[in-house]
Amino acid sequence: MTGKRFGLLAAIGGVMALVLVACGADPTATPTSAPAAPPPAQATPTPDAVALFQAEWDALIEAAQEEGELTIAFGGGAGRNYRPITDFFSEKFGIDVVIATGGGAAHVDRVLAEQINGRYLVDAMYSGPTPFTARMIPANALIPIADLFIHPEVTDLSLWYKGKHWYSDPPQQFVFAFAASAGPENMGMQYNTDLVSQEDIDAMNSVFDFLDPKWKGKIVSHSPVRGGSSGTYFKAYVHPDIGPEWIDRFLSPELDVLFTEDTRFITDAIAKGKYSMAVAAGGLQDLEALATLGVPVKKLVKEFKEGGSLSSTSSTHNVVVPINQPHPNATKLWINWFLSQEGQTLTHTIVEVLGEPTFRVDVTDWGKTNPLDRRVEGKSYYSFGTNPELVAKRQEAGAYVTAVWDARP
DSSP states (O other): OOHHHHHHHHHHHHHHHHHHHHHOSOTTOOOOSSOOOOOOTTOOOOOOHHHHHHHHHHHHHHHHHHHOEEEEEEETTHHHHTHHHHHHHHHHHTOEEEEEEEOHHHHHHHHHHHHHTTOOOOSEEEOOSHHIIIIITTTTOBOOGGGGOOOHHHHOGGGBGGGSOOBSSTTSSSSEEOBOEEEEOOTTOEEETTTSOHHHHHHOOSGGGGGOGGGTTOEEEEOSSSSTTHHHHHHHHHOTTSOHHHHHHHHSTTTOOEEESOHHHHHHHHHTTSSSEEOSOOOOHHHHHHHTTTOSEEEOOOOOTTOEEEEOOSTTTEEEOBSSOSSHHHHHHHHHHHTSHHHHHHHHHTOSSBOOOBSBSSOOOOTTBOGGGSOOTTOOOBOGGGOHHHHTTHHHHHHHHHHHHHTOO
């Protein structure tokens, strides 16, 4: 420990000692009628919570700077979307951020293999919740993330939607959901406006309308077992108005959906008119960006009879912290800063394409966030991904989808 860091920590200890002295040594002592002695003429004032936090925060920054590095594994679109955020953090605090990109499931494979061999190389991970809940939590590979929370803007529940922290795992401890897309439950459908007419859209009033035989061979989707759509199938499975029937019919060869793991292929297929629509396909931000350039593509946003939902199934919704982080102080600093008002505001103002509004209620500058994905004041939503009773069925849903998929001829 360096002398500067020791000095900061000693200062914090001295402040806390003063607080203890001011509070008295025996809070249960029997009161007497004798008048209290007057305080010394120039007594040091008791530091308030703000001063105590600032001292702790300054010490944390110094300790993180001594480590000098932070390693984050970004799954899916998070690697592209959040790079400007890590650049800002690096410049602000003087800490190098090493980024690993790729699929969320692949990152989980790697980290679990490393942990088995006693290697701990990753500080934080971003992905959809399924790989975390299905594999990392059972392997005791994650820490309860709230153990790291120290920033008042993070710990104050009144600053979060509905006055609580949101989690995507059944124990409500490990997979912190900091954002969610809001809107009608349209299964993420996006379409080519040259191939799907306004008359077609007007006739759609339910997700079951995607199953009309007229769309046979005209739909492209992510693979249900190894793609960016597991969250959509989970919602379908537990939704009271959708259920396994929709999954059975969507995966049936009779509908002739093209399934792929290639997000770029899906984007090109819709933009170039090779397929009419994409359903149950995540991470299509590039397709939304093409719409602003005049490409005949559009995201379906229409009230369906299945109601509205908050979706926290994207890689840009959830963060976890593995055990034994190589840079624990930098990790703690990152988590608290990223979830603070400044960090969450920046995710909506300096990121080019981001459609996942934060759960923070004190973020008022939505910047580049897609207006269609923002929560509507006073509107009720299903929140399947953060309801602990429903989240507990995530593995059950995954097993059901896999069984239906494997049974295909």
